Amino acid sequence: MIAVVVVGIGVDGWDGLSPTAKAEIEAAQVLMGNARQLEMVPGDFERITWPSPMLPALPGLFEANRHRRVCVLASGDPMFHGIGSTLVRMLGPDRVRVVPHPSSVSLACARLGWAVDDVEVISMVARPVELLHPVIHSGRRILVLGSTPASVADLLSERGYGESKLTVLERLGGPDERVHTDLSYVDPLHILAVECVGTKVLPRIPGLPDEAFEHDGQLTKREVRAISLAQLAPVPGQLLWDVGAGAGSIAIEWARVHPSCRAIAIEHHPDRAERINRNTKTLGVPGVHVVIGKAPEALTDLERPSAIFIGGGLTAPGLLAACWDALLPGGRLVTNAVTMESESVIAAWHPKLGGDLTRIAINRGSPVGTFTGWRPHMPVTTWAVTKEAE
Structure with a gap:
């Protein structure tokens, strides 16, 4: 049963509405909308102006008018960043009929x-x-x-x-x-x-230049970062934990893959946490949530993730176990080790959980006098494992 009709209305008001939209409004007993929209429509209705804040008041408004014919006015296309989408989520698609108008x-x-x-x-x-x-x-x-x-x-x-x-x-x-x-x-x-007219390029594909991030040296280097993101396999709508986030590069690159990719960066150094916040704004993902605290204690009560990257603190007692327990079924865990102590943690867990082990050795060309030579970076051991789906 239709509980509410949502009619899109433009700046041209009543005169710009289709016959179908006008008929839906004329059949209503109660008309809801903002003050500007309500003034555009002639007729004898009970008119309810949206309260502020609006969202918390909606369930009560519709419950109070559940036995009456309700029409809601919306700007343009109600399903495009509009009240139509909100009401469908709240009431269900079978209880909402939408009559759209051209969107802005x-x-x-x-x-x-x-x-x-x-x-x-x-x-x-x-x-x-x-x-x-x-x-x-x-x-x-x-x-x-x-x-x-x-x-x-x-x-x-x-x-x-x-x-x-x-x-x-x-x-x-x-x-x-x-x-x-x-x-x-x-x-x-x-x-x-x-x-847009300009030349600076920040591609969406993982592996931004290291200099794109403000950091103090605690940064997953570009090549290793690209490999780690490929193993984490970002999926739209999923949540990542970046544990021991450093500069936040993994969380940021995850979030840049798609607007619905969410990330929580956990970092126990307050100055680094502030740096992560600055990097999220500079690189266009200010929605990345930064948690200041030491894992595993800081992980308590966080939303369970579909992917976890452990970039720092792998040797902390109980950290890997806490991450594995929190990971959703079918989720991916990736961790990188550059010290023997961190590698020993991976060596102890790999036989239990399986997964892929990779040793990454990066050499970058740099000047040697008037010539060019290779300068090696510390080798990185990467462990990527997927939790079995229930």
Whole structure:
């Protein structure tokens, strides 16, 4: 049984609605939405303006009106960063009917002549501007929702993309629609279009240059990091623990693979933890959660992960056992050892759990007088093991 109808409405209001959308609204007994949306609709309804905060109040609102015909007004396409998605999660898909309106992204692409399937869309609504970093590449087109255009311009300039073209599209679909490049004043109802122009490349594939990270020497080197990430096998939506995170490079590269990849970096040195936070912002994954504490004690009460990387503290009593117990069935554990003591821990556990052992030896070319020679790095023993699925 349908409990609620969600109707998308644009800046053009009632006149821009389809006959189907108007009929759904006219059949309602209760109309919910924000004040601006409710004012756009004529008729004799009980009108409920969203309270603040809205999300905690929703279950009570719909329970109180469960025997009445409820219509919810939403901006544009309700299933695109909108209330429609929230209500489907809360009430179930069989109890929500959605009547969409063109989204701001569709309207913006229509005005700009951009293909919708060829743009990156980033929502800045209550989110940090640093989320833009992973999608900034020369020639790419980005649509930014809920941004402060000046902060986007500052980030682009700091990144070396100051020549990028920024276009503001205001009140799309309405009679006072405006498309311009003046960032000094921007209407709150806007979308920002960015055409990236620059040369600095930060690819999404794991193995960023070591100099991309701020660190004090506690950093999983580029080649070993790329191998470790391949063994960890990032999957969208899964959670990683980066234990003994150092500069946070493994957690950061995991999170950069896909926007839904989540990571917790556990680091017991407060100064390193602060450094991880700075690196997450610089590299566009400010959602990486940093826990300051010493493992295994710091692992208590954390959400169970699908993958664990142990970069430091492997010899701490009980650490490996705690990580293995916390790992979800089917999850992957990867640890690297550069000392005999750490290797002895791996040697004791490998016969019990199996997995793959790899010895990595890296030699980098460097000047030897006027010539070039090879300088070896300390060899790294990598152990990767998958926990059996239940």
